[in-house]
Amino acid sequence: xxxxxxxYAVIFTSLKKEKTEEYERMAEKMGELAxxxxxxxxxESARQEIGITISYWDSLDAIKRWKQNAxxxxxxxxxxxQWYEHYKVRICLVEREYEY
Amino acid sequence: xxxxxxxYAVIFTSLKKEKTEEYERMAEKMGELAxxxxxxxxxESARQEIGITISYWDSLDAIKRWKQNAxxxxxxxxxxxQWYEHYKVRICLVEREYEY
Numbered sequence: 701x702x703x704x705x706x707x708y709a710v711i712f713t714s715l716k717k718e719k720t721e722e723y724e725r726m727a728e729k730m731g732e733l734a735x736x737x738x739x740x741x742x743x744e745s746a747r748q749e750i751g752i753t754i755s756y757w758d759s760l761d762a763i764k765r766w767k768q769n770a771x772x773x774x775x776x777x778x779x780x781x782q783w784y785e786h787y788k789v790r791i792c793l794v795e796r797e798y799e800y
Numbered sequence: 801x802x803x804x805x806x807x808y809a810v811i812f813t814s815l816k817k818e819k820t821e822e823y824e825r826m827a828e829k830m831g832e833l834a835x836x837x838x839x840x841x842x843x844e845s846a847r848q849e850i851g852i853t854i855s856y857w858d859s860l861d862a863i864k865r866w867k868q869n870a871x872x873x874x875x876x877x878x879x880x881x882q883w884y885e886h887y888k889v890r891i892c893l894v895e896r897e898y899e900y
Contacts (some may be wrong), residue, residue, distance in 0.1 A: 744850060751846065796891040798889055
């Protein structure tokens with residue numbers, strides 16, 4: 701087993717106003733765009749009553765760059781003004797992991 | 801605004817074999833039981849293709865105690881042997897957060 705290197709998780713939880721096609725398109729586009737960023741590791745997502753999207757990154761700098769990405773800034777703005785009732789972002793250091 | 805105190809997140813992602821009533825009952829019971837533990841803050845959950853459950857705790861000790869809880873140990877065993885195709889657990893330090 702290779703030694704574990706800490707990395708970062710961005711937990712994004714959200715409550716949407718209503719489902720719109722425009723939102724779906726944008727969410728998909730942002731997922732694709734995130735994957736192309738330097739420092740991106742992976743992304744996991746599920747939505748029922750609330751939506752949870754977790755993206756994993758190799759550094760805080762990578763997260764900062766993604767937050768400031770021009771297309772992502774536009775999506776964030778649309779999120780605040782149109783799509784989300786509420787959202788919360790948590791920046792986390794992944795200290796340990798195990799799987800089965 | 802009160803100053804931010806770091807806390808912990810346990811990200812549990814899972815792929816289930818199939819939906820069973822027994823699983824649903826146990827998941828609900830574990831949610832209720834987690835809420836009663838010392839150090840528990842909150843829990844968020846959503847499932848589509850994958851399930852994501854995040855529980856938030858005020859310390860690593862609280863997480864360790866919950867992992868060793870007798871009823872929870874039984875649920876973990878049933879999870880491995882019966883319900884999950886795969887799962888991954890990540891223990892994270894929440895360093896920063898913001899919301900809208």
